Amino acid sequence: MIQRSVYIGTNGNATGKRMVALGMMELAARRFGRVAFFRPVVHVGPNEDQSIRMMRSRYGIVTPADEMFGVTRAQARQMLADDRYSNLIQLIQQRFKSLEAKADFVVVEGTSYQGLAPELEFELNADIAANIGSRVLSVYAMGDRSVDECVQSVLIGNESFVDRGAQLIATIINKVPDDQSTALNAAIKTSKLDSKAPLYFLPDEPLLRQPTVREIQSGIGAKLVSGDESSLDREVAVRKVAAMQLPGFLERLSNAALVMTPGDRSDILVGCVLACSQPDGPSPAAVVLTGGILPPPSIRRLVENANALPILVAIEDTYTVASKAAEVRAEIGDHSPRKIESAIGVFERHVDTDSLADRLQAPIVPRITPMLFEHSLIQRARQQRVKIVLPEATEPRILQAVDVLRRRDVTDVVLLGDPNLIAAAAARAGVMLPNDGLEIIDPATSPLRNSFASEYYQLRKHKGVTTDIAHDRMIDVTYFGTMLVHRGLAGGLVSGAVHTTANTIRPAFEFIRTRPDVNVVSSVFLMCLKNGVLVYGDCAVIPNPTAEQLTEIAISSAETAVQFGIEPRIAMLSYSTGESGHGEDVDKVREATAMVRKRRPDLLVEGPLQYDAAVDPDVAATKMPGNPVAGQATVLVFPDLNTGNNLYKAVQRSAGAIAIGPVLQGLNKPVNDLSRGCTVTDIVNTVAITAIQAQTVAS
Missing domain, CATH: 3.40.50.300 (P-loop containing nucleotide triphosphate hydrolases)
Known part of the structure; x- marks a missing residue:
């Protein structure tokens, strides 16, 4: 990148x-x-x-x-x-x-x-x-x-x-x-x-520290009474207050000086004009007459436009003007060429x-912050219009998320349930349901119910499903919503704010099923940490994966990472790093690592690795120096569900990470689960993720 x-x-x-x-x-x-x-x-x-x-x-x-x-x-x-x-x-x-x-x-x-x-x-x-x-x-x-x-x-x-x-x-x-x-x-x-x-x-560079006459004019609130506007762009090298008699002052006058003197000191003013006329100077940058006093007409006629020396008049007394002038800081601006x-x-x-430009143009491994990641999700979801089903239509958090999704024009939404109950729930949640980009379908009265039930019966009759059971199932909002996705009438489904994980994903397992190249459905959490986003898998679906299943989890997780702009560097985690440990559990991880390399030689993968060696460059430099994955892994594959689920929760709570997921991977079409403790932001992010997955399926 x-x-x-x-x-x-x-x-x-x-x-x-x-x-x-x-x-x-x-x-x-x-x-x-x-x-x-x-x-x-x-x-x-x-x-x-x-x-x-x-x-x-x-x-x-x-x-x-x-x-x-x-x-x-x-x-x-x-x-x-x-x-x-x-x-x-x-x-x-x-x-x-x-x-x-x-x-x-x-x-x-x-x-x-x-x-x-x-x-x-x-x-x-x-x-x-x-x-x-x-x-x-x-x-x-x-x-x-x-x-x-x-x-x-x-x-x-x-x-x-x-x-x-x-x-x-x-x-x-x-x-x-x-x-x-x-x-x-x-x-x-x-x-x-x-x-x-x-x-x-x-x-x-001294010149860059020197304010212009114009900057000092603005700083002290003075008015130009003689000299042209261009003369105000001169730099002021030194600020001087003229309080002594003219001979002593001239001995101390220097080039590019700003001379500040009471307006009734005509001698100082004339002396500055004469100094400007001498080829060898010293030539002041400007004269500021204080106290709001203008010189008499005879003096003004004598000095008017003399050598374009700018003459300013300030209302305040000499001490105040000098103090303000001393505080004026030089600026580089369009008035100072x-x-x-x-x-x-x-x-x-x-x-x-040249070297700096080359570094700017060189590809790097980006560190995606949580906020930047969330922004990228929204931007990518907008790129291609997708319709996402939200079955839990009376849940306040879902309705508030719908409001956010439509205001930010992220995706179109289908809500399932009785329209009157949904409207009442929206009113209680303080949400004004949008007129565009939102469709409400009641499965109980929808003309789609009969055809959905017939198709479900054909798909599941070998499992003992009868036509009556099929019709009853299609009243269930999750089954109905999943059938909308299966039929291509919606791009994906997000549920789980109220329903259990089993209720959310069971219909998808029954008839959306896995992609032809995938044998198992697994999941990842997108862990938004302070300094980047990591992909954790599997933390929600497969309790004790075999080496073959770990291989599929790793490959699917890498593909999910790519979908969301994360460069995959896969760490196969265990309690041992490299060749330091042996035993059934660590050997399983070692075998899975070899299988990933064989099936996908294009992927960067290393294992077994301990968690610290996977994510900490200093630890990696000691345990596996020079390894392209150790210390900079972005995809972390856990050896079993117990380890993965506990660790993601520990990181989420202890490190203050945002955990987005579980994101299901391996299905023909996207269905994703929410935590029952999810926030409105979690729902918005998961809908955006589902929309991006649906875009990939459509393409």
């Missing part, structure tokens, strides 16, 4: 991430076709965001600004205050995915660390990056910090990104003083910070852009 985006994330304010974003946009514009830009959180709105304005202008992005951001800072604050952190991530994710679908590559500039708690904001950046599926280019600033402080900051930051499921593509340390680069490089090598991803140093070119120049001189 090639990821189509990069997230520029940092751990604090003023690290220079906008400069890095510019460099990445320049790189992406050369390497990819349609390049887009995204900000997860903007201050006020997208049209006021300097990064969005600059990228749209410089790179000719036609995407409306309203589609290039996630939320405003006020929205983020409110959702966090309401304890809706996951909803905030999901909202940003949905808006990003809509943009990503229209582009070949997206550069994402993370949040600006202005207005939220820094610790929370770092976690937010890491979670956003992981849940939109972007690799991270982490950015840190050295500045005045010591080498040890800088290295420690990068270590903690990068480890935190990885711990929250993000994948690092490279690291940049910005604002590195020339006299510290050698010591910093040595410390980086000692700490092995660059062992897993490249690390680049960017020097401190020299800064833009300087920023790109620094980036391209000190970053191996």
Whole structure:
């Protein structure tokens, strides 16, 4: 898989991430076709965001600004205050995915660390990056910090990104003083910070720290009274308050200085104008007259438009104006072309852009977060319209899930039961049943009942089923719903919120039956962990599988993984790893592993493996170094139902994992079971899974 985006994330304010974003946009514009830009959180709105304005202008992005951001800072604050952190991530994710679908590559500039708690904001950046599926280019600033402080900051930051499921593509340390680069490089090598991803140093570029006259004008609320608009784009190298007499002031005047002086100091103003007229300077960048005082007309005529020196007037006193001016921070924006070119120049001189581009284009094994996985389920279910049967039509959770499914336009739904009872149950649940995409069928009165009963009788008469029994069975909503699937009148069935697992799957075993290439029906749980999604099988159907059945479970589970965008790397689990143990149970797993390799040589499989050796890279490096499955397994096949069922519940409860399933595999058409403790989200996800399985059957 090639990821189509990069997230520029940092751990604090003023690290220079906008400069890095510019460099990445320049790189992406050369390497990819349609390049887009995204900000997860903007201050006020997208049209006021300097990064969005600059990228749209410089790179000719036609995407409306309203589609290039996630939320405003006020929205983020409110959702966090309401304890809706996951909803905030999901909202940003949905808006990003809509943009990503229209582009070949997206550069994402993370949040600006202005207005939220820094610790929370770092976690937010890491979670956003992981849940939109972007690799991270982490950015840190050295500045005045010591080498040890800088290295420690990068270590903690990068480890935190990885711990929250993000994948690092490279690291940049910005604002590195020339006299510290050698010591910093040595410390980086000692700490092995660059062992897993490249690390680049960017020097401190003074021009990028210098605000423009326009930025200071905005910061102090001043008005331009002389000079043209273009002169406001000059950089200010130093801020000076002129309080002494003119001769002493001129001795201290320097190039590109912002001179702040009371408006009645005409001598200072004239002196600055004269200084600008001298070829060898020093030439100030602008003069700010404070106190709201304009010079007399005679002076104004003398200095008006002199050498285009911008003259500003601020209402407040000199001390207040100087204090505000000191707080103005330089920004790279569409009004500062020299800064833009300087920023790109620094980036391209000190970053191996060809190597970085190659890394961006290299396929990787993706780490799918639970939220990203759920989003992908919904997106894939939408791709081809499928009708899913929900027999438990009066259950409030089912009705609430139907509301979600139709509002998000995921799939069409068939509810089974008395329409009046269903309507009453919907009213009690506070659900307005939709007018489109929903069909309600009452098996007791449906004209399909007789033909369904006749077919069921023909299929099961060898098992003692009579016509009367067949007619009675077709009143049962699960049997009727399964027959809808069998006949092709619906794509799949989901039940189990009220019914037992046996009630849900028995009709499927009786007449949907297994695919021609499959001898056993088995199941998997899709375990959504913090850092990825794993496939657990079998945890619900076959109590004590034989070696042959374990082989089929492994192959079916791998195929299920592929269906849902998970690259299958199969671990056949046991109490022993490799050749270290012997006995009937471990030998069965060893035999099944050999059979999988023989039947499907295209699959990556290893066994027997202990659970820790299957999922923990550090343990795998000790027990099975260099093995392509050990430490990075995605499909885990348990030796028996007792082990699998207990372990999935333990992981679900102890690790806070989301367990989706059991997902039945091996049937001709999809029928899936719900836990009786399922949530509305569980139902929505299972319906989406069933729809995806039905799409595969249809194709």
